[in-house]
Amino acid sequence: xxxxxxYSLLALALIVSACGSDGGGDDQPDxxxxxxxxxxxxxxxxxxxxxxxxxxxxxxxxxxxFEYSIDGNTFQSSGTFTGLAAGQYTVTARTSxxxxxxxxxxxxxxxxxxxxxxxxxxxxxxxxCATSGCHVDGGNAPFAINGFGDVQPRAAAIRNxxxxxxxxxxxxxxxxxxxxxxxxxxxDGGAPNN
Numbered sequence: 001x002x003x004x005x006x007y008s009l010l011a012l013a014l015i016v017s018a019c020g021s022d023g024g025g026d027d028q029p030d031x032x033x034x035x036x037x038x039x040x041x042x043x044x045x046x047x048x049x050x051x052x053x054x055x056x057x058x059x060x061x062x063x064x065x066f067e068y069s070i071d072g073n074t075f076q077s078s079g080t081f082t083g084l085a086a087g088q089y090t091v092t093a094r095t096s097x098x099x100x101x102x103x104x105x106x107x108x109x110x111x112x113x114x115x116x117x118x119x120x121x122x123x124x125x126x127x128x129c130a131t132s133g134c135h136v137d138g139g140n141a142p143f144a145i146n147g148f149g150d151v152q153p154r155a156a157a158i159r160n161x162x163x164x165x166x167x168x169x170x171x172x173x174x175x176x177x178x179x180x181x182x183x184x185x186x187x188d189g190g191a192p193n194n
Contacts, residue, residue: 031062031063031064031095031097031098031099032062032063032095032097032098032099034061034062034063035061035062035101036059036060036061036062036093036094036095036099036100036101037059037060037061037101038057038058038059038091038093038101038102038103039057039058039059039060040055040056040057040091040103040105041055041056041058042054042055042056042080043055043105043107044107045086045107045108045109045110046084046085046086046107046108046109046110047110048109048110049109050085051083051084051085052082052083052084053083053084053085053086053107053108054080054081054082054083054084054107055080055081055084055105055107056079056080056081057079057080057081057091057093057103057105058079059079059093059101061099061101062095062097062099062100062101063095063097063099064095064096064097064099065077065095065096066079066093066094066095067093067094067095067096068081068091068092068093069091069092069094070084070089070090070091070092070105071090072090072092075092075094079093084107085107085109086107086108086109087106087107088104088105088106088107089104089105089106089107090102090103090104091103091104091105113185113189114185114186114189114190114192114194115182115183115185115186115189116194117148117151117186117191117192117193117194118194120182120186121151121182121183121186122147122148122151124175124179124182124183125145125151126145128168128172128173128175128179129141129145129167129168130144130145130146131172134168134172148193151191152191152193155186155187155191156187158183158187159183159184159187159188162175162180162183162184163180163184165180
């Protein structure tokens with residue numbers, strides 16, 4: 001009987017030794033014991049209405065090689081994301097061992113810089129609009145352009161005429177594309193006296 005008990009205890013000791021104290025059979029450390037942390041760098045906001053924002057995610061922790069996603073489904077080996085519109089993105093970094101972490105990144109819609117009335121817009125109006133017979137006192141145009149006070153109340157109408165390329169009128173030299181872009185950006189930016 002003592003021999004049978006001794007063999008039973010010996011068998012039990014061998015089982016515990018083979019399986020480990022937790023009974024799981026492995027003594028490997030948890031590859032996800034160190035939490036995955038994600039750092040964001042090179043965050044570039046999107047220009048007004050554009051999809052040109054970007055950022056780079058770098059992950060640490062876990063075990064294995066990282067891959068990254070901003071939609072939770074499509075993963076890539078690089079943590080750099082480009083061509084992003086303004087909005088909130090959930091970045092997921094996961095390892096080949098199944099460890100993962102997430103963080104939020106916001107790409108802001110940065111308004112385009114508004115051209116200066118004094119430095120950019122007034123010189124266009126002076127050279128191309130406030131000319132003999134047009135937007136001058138006694139000219140054929142419905143108002144004279146003598147400064148900001150003459151232009152700002154009419155900014156929306158000016159925008160429509162410039163965008164439609166009906167101002168200056170036919171027979172006068174046309175505005176360049178760059179001049180049109182500047183005038184539209186100034187009006188769209190609130191037509192400030194800047």
